[in-house]
Amino acid sequence: MCDVSEALLDWYDIHARSMPWRVMPADRKAGVRPDPYAVWLSEVMLQQTTVAAVRAYHSKFMALWPTVSDLAAAEDAEVMAAWAGLGYYARARNLLKCARAVVADHGGRFPQDHDALLKLPGIGPYTAAAVSAIAFDAPSTVLDGNVERVMARLHDDHTPLPAAKPVFMDYARRHTSHSRPGDYAQAVMDLGATICTPKSPACGICPLRPCCAAHAAGTQADLPKKTPKKPKPTRHGIAYVARRADGAWLLETRPDTGLLGGMLGWPTTEWGDDPAPAEPAPAQWQTLNDAARHTFTHFHLILQVRTAWLAQDARPSRGHFITAEAFSPSALPTVMQKAYTLATATLRPL
DNA sequence: AAGCCGTGGTT
DNA sequence: TAACCAAGGCT
Numbered sequence: 214m215c216d217v218s219e220a221l222l223d224w225y226d227i228h229a230r231s232m233p234w235r236v237m238p239a240d241r242k243a244g245v246r247p248d249p250y251a252v253w254l255s256e257v258m259l260q261q262t263t264v265a266a267v268r269a270y271h272s273k274f275m276a277l278w279p280t281v282s283d284l285a286a287a288e289d290a291e292v293m294a295a296w297a298g299l300g301y302y303a304r305a306r307n308l309l310k311c312a313r314a315v316v317a318d319h320g321g322r323f324p325q326d327h328d329a330l331l332k333l334p335g336i337g338p339y340t341a342a343a344v345s346a347i348a349f350d351a352p353s354t355v356l357d358g359n360v361e362r363v364m365a366r367l368h369d370d371h372t373p374l375p376a377a378k379p380v381f382m383d384y385a386r387r388h389t390s391h392s393r394p395g396d397y398a399q400a401v402m403d404l405g406a407t408i409c410t411p412k413s414p415a416c417g418i419c420p421l422r423p424c425c426a427a428h429a430a431g432t433q434a435d436l437p438k439k440t441p442k443k444p445k446p447t448r449h450g451i452a453y454v455a456r457r458a459d460g461a462w463l464l465e466t467r468p469d470t471g472l473l474g475g476m477l478g479w480p481t482t483e484w485g486d487d488p489a490p491a492e493p494a495p496a497q498w499q500t501l502n503d504a505a506r507h508t509f510t511h512f513h514l515i516l517q518v519r520t521a522w523l524a525q526d527a528r529p530s531r532g533h534f535i536t537a538e539a540f541s542p543s544a545l546p547t548v549m550q551k552a553y554t555l556a557t558a559t560l561r562p563l
Numbered sequence: 564a565a566g567c568c569g570t571g572g573t574t
Numbered sequence: 575t576a577a578c579c580a581a582g583g584c585t
Contacts, residue, residue: 259581266571267581300569303584337583356580411579412574438580442578472568478569487566547570567585574578 215424308336359405
């Protein structure tokens, strides 16, 4: 047979990838403890997001707000602007709620207990397990996309996801190390991210090859099975990029809930099959030749861009002006940045 | 409880 | 190029 957690930890001792928030195995053995705030921040950012994309954002947040108390005291708009571009903006709103709850209800320290973590905003089953294991070395079992894939293959289990989740969780629990839970959690996910990959897994260098039922059966490339997804419809919309005579930009803070909730953006029409125009102010709107194309989680968007200059005394029906000095396109979600780029590239001195 | 919620890299 | 996928959570 085969001791999965032992093989994994031996591999991790040598191949652990360095990350800004990670305490490497040698240091951890020497008694170094991770900063729970840094771990929590990384785990929220890593939800459905790659390590490569997270690195810069994590460093920026740690520099701007070094402790959970600093973050809790931050302005909402500053945090949303810092998160812009990373996606899934509900995470940023919940991040702030969570930081404030940790300060208000837990004396500024993250609770160590899995169930207490689970009660906090933006912390679900995965993140609660990850924080308790990685930050506090509690024997919690993480089950994310990586672990699901590794378990499906180790056990050659062809049950389709997401129905298979409870079964895979059971497998994962059985493999969890009780001597080094934090390193184990990171080791399985590193393995899934670098060796046991979705398309062409590197079984030739995999430390779990001797344990792997799928490798024995030759089925690793077909696992995990997944129930098919629905096709994405294409929606249409119009974005209105306007400047006042003094150069100020007309922007709008989107409602707190729903798509791009709480983020800054250009006034737009509804996004649908054929939305009615919705100019934020009367003006000579000019339609650009190129539209912005963007794909969200569940639909494609073709966003027509219209531009205009407004009089200094204009009183738009929607949005508010932000001075040219105060405006930074990096505070916008990506689809709004695309509209901005088109507007400035196509239009004359906008 | 299935649908909603971003973005960028890979294939 | 279009589909797939990523250290998921909320409602």
